[in-house]
Amino acid sequence: MAFDSEYIKGTAQNLADYEVRRAFLRVQRNETRVKTQLDGLNALDKALKALSSAVKDMKKADKGMLVNSATFSKPDFASATVGASAVAGSYDFFVEQLASRHQLAVSGLRPEDLGSGTLTLSQDGKSFDIDMTGIDSLEALAAQINGATDNSGLKATLVRTGGEVSLVLSSDKTGAAQAIGVSHSGTSPGFAGAMDGATELAAAQDAKVRLGGENGLLLTSTSNTFDQVIDGVSLTFSKAHAPGDTPLTVEIAQDKSATREKVQAFVDAINGLLGEFDSLTASGGKGGERGALAGDASIRSMESLLGGLLRGQYDGVSLMQFGIVADAKGKLTIDSKNFEKAVAADPEAFEKLFSGEGNLFDALDKQLATYSASGGLIKSRKDSLDAQMRRVDAETERLEKQHEMFYQRYLKQYSNMARIIASMEATYGMF
Numbered sequence: 001m002a003f004d005s006e007y008i009k010g011t012a013q014n015l016a017d018y019e020v021r022r023a024f025l026r027v028q029r030n031e032t033r034v035k036t037q038l039d040g041l042n043a044l045d046k047a048l049k050a051l052s053s054a055v056k057d058m059k060k061a062d063k064g065m066l067v068n069s070a071t072f073s074k075p076d077f078a079s080a081t082v083g084a085s086a087v088a089g090s091y092d093f094f095v096e097q098l099a100s101r102h103q104l105a106v107s108g109l110r111p112e113d114l115g116s117g118t119l120t121l122s123q124d125g126k127s128f129d130i131d132m133t134g135i136d137s138l139e140a141l142a143a144q145i146n147g148a149t150d151n152s153g154l155k156a157t158l159v160r161t162g163g164e165v166s167l168v169l170s171s172d173k174t175g176a177a178q179a180i181g182v183s184h185s186g187t188s189p190g191f192a193g194a195m196d197g198a199t200e201l202a203a204a205q206d207a208k209v210r211l212g213g214e215n216g217l218l219l220t221s222t223s224n225t226f227d228q229v230i231d232g233v234s235l236t237f238s239k240a241h242a243p244g245d246t247p248l249t250v251e252i253a254q255d256k257s258a259t260r261e262k263v264q265a266f267v268d269a270i271n272g273l274l275g276e277f278d279s280l281t282a283s284g285g286k287g288g289e290r291g292a293l294a295g296d297a298s299i300r301s302m303e304s305l306l307g308g309l310l311r312g313q314y315d316g317v318s319l320m321q322f323g324i325v326a327d328a329k330g331k332l333t334i335d336s337k338n339f340e341k342a343v344a345a346d347p348e349a350f351e352k353l354f355s356g357e358g359n360l361f362d363a364l365d366k367q368l369a370t371y372s373a374s375g376g377l378i379k380s381r382k383d384s385l386d387a388q389m390r391r392v393d394a395e396t397e398r399l400e401k402q403h404e405m406f407y408q409r410y411l412k413q414y415s416n417m418a419r420i421i422a423s424m425e426a427t428y429g430m431f
Helices: 004-061 138-147 191-194 256-280 297-311 336-345 347-354 360-371 377-428
Strands: 068-072 076-080 089-097 101-106 117-122 127-133 154-161 165-176 183-184 197-201 209-210 217-221 225-230 234-237 247-255 324-325 332-333
Touching: 004 256, 004 360, 004 377, 068 076, 068 225, 089 234, 138 165, 183 191, 183 256, 183 336, 197 297, 209 225, 217 225, 234 347, 256 297, 256 332, 297 360, 336 347, 347 360, 360 377
Parallel strands: none
Antiparallel strands: 068 247, 076 234, 089 209, 089 247, 101 165, 101 197, 117 127, 117 183, 154 165, 209 217, 225 234, 324 332
8 A cells, every 4th residue: 555645744734733733722712812802902992092082172271161152243344262261242343443564665676776785674673684795686685684584574575567576575463563664774875765765565553443332442452363352252353344334243152052062072972982891891691792801800990980080070060960961871961951051050160060170171181091191001901912912923933833843753754654665565566
């Protein structure tokens, strides 16, 4: 009976598989366990970071859970940014003039007028000099002005029209203090005449607005934006009134719909994390799929901590007092009727519940960081599992080498046996 090479290789392979099968199964079980836990922790980390990001966004000083809005009797006259601290009310404004940037046009300069003396430009109590030596074109002069080290608020451009080139000097900022001053010394008569005869294209002026109507309280600003004229409100005016015009009426009020949307976004973020907890810790009974972190005590600890924060009181008030309660499954819901009534009754307490040091967002942010930060508990758990996976990989590599050793041993033994049998059959054939 002769053994062909394929039979010998197959037998050696089967015997080598048998030698390491139990060890391989053990390693595979460990690999599956570690990968499952890593996948679970990655999902948990993603959910924690999603909530942490939402909380950080809501904590920002220019935001807030309470949303106020502004409406205008003439929408094209102004816009507003309204903060959570704004007090509801009605205000009349009369815009006498808008703030503007100073702009001068210097015409009639010729190349032969350049190349000597000093040009001094001033603005807002500061000045800088341009040495005209070697400057032989308007392009070079504009470049020297724009590149001057001490130039912090002035721009030079060239404007071409009707075959004539003008040097235009513009202030970067609005306001009367930003007026551009021009002086010179040692320059040519042509240069001095052109500079002294510069045309004012736009005046440097502050915005002037009267609160209460055309004869009301005068307010001024170097820009068209007025901050905190009304507490918690920033107004930007874009159009001036003509004498006798009806003032602009600004109504500040709570935006109930937008406030509800913000609270709903918060509730959704919390419920998203709670849902991830449920999925990851599912027991798998009654045909359900077992969660990747079923039985993990740290998840239940997180859930308990989160529940405590959500049930807590901040500045003497709680979520429940504003109609934000947990349902039978522990998820947050909004009781619309109680919510709107409570917020309307005490908007300041509602805002303080969420915002400020030591309040809900601050507490959530600090606690979530202990889990999701770069040095947090989730990272430590993942690092531990990564180390286990490296050991699994090393064990797999060792078993693969062992398998190859067994395979080569059995291949050699069966090949030798095949040669002996072949030799015996050849000898037997001689008789």
